[in-house]
Amino acid sequence: RAFYSLNHGPDKIVFLNGAYILRQPQAEVRLPGCRPIYGRQMDEMMIPFREMRINISEFAAFKAASFFNPDAMDLTPCNKQLVAEERLKYLTSLFNMIVAQQ
Known part of the structure; x- marks a missing residue:
């Protein structure tokens, strides 16, 4: 919002x-x-x-990357890895959007 x-x-x-x-x-x-x-x-x-x-797509990717926090206290080591991998997808997307605008 x-x-x-x-x-x-x-x-x-x-x-x-x-x-x-x-x-x-x-x-x-x-x-x-x-x-x-x-x-x-x-x-x-x-x-x-x-x-x-920033545009709405960049904001959405940032928000998603922020949501997937592998340092959350209650995650098991296995789940930390899964969350980190998911976060990397959104960070990669954000990076690609930024590079495409250059």
């Missing part, structure tokens, strides 16, 4: 339905069970994605 958010600058994510996330007030809002990651999402993902002008 954040990929489709409107660009209102580096300190605000605005969704299509009008909902928004601000960077500063998040330090004051604490929800049980939720980590305050909105600032990191903006700094480490949304701002660079917008600067690079």
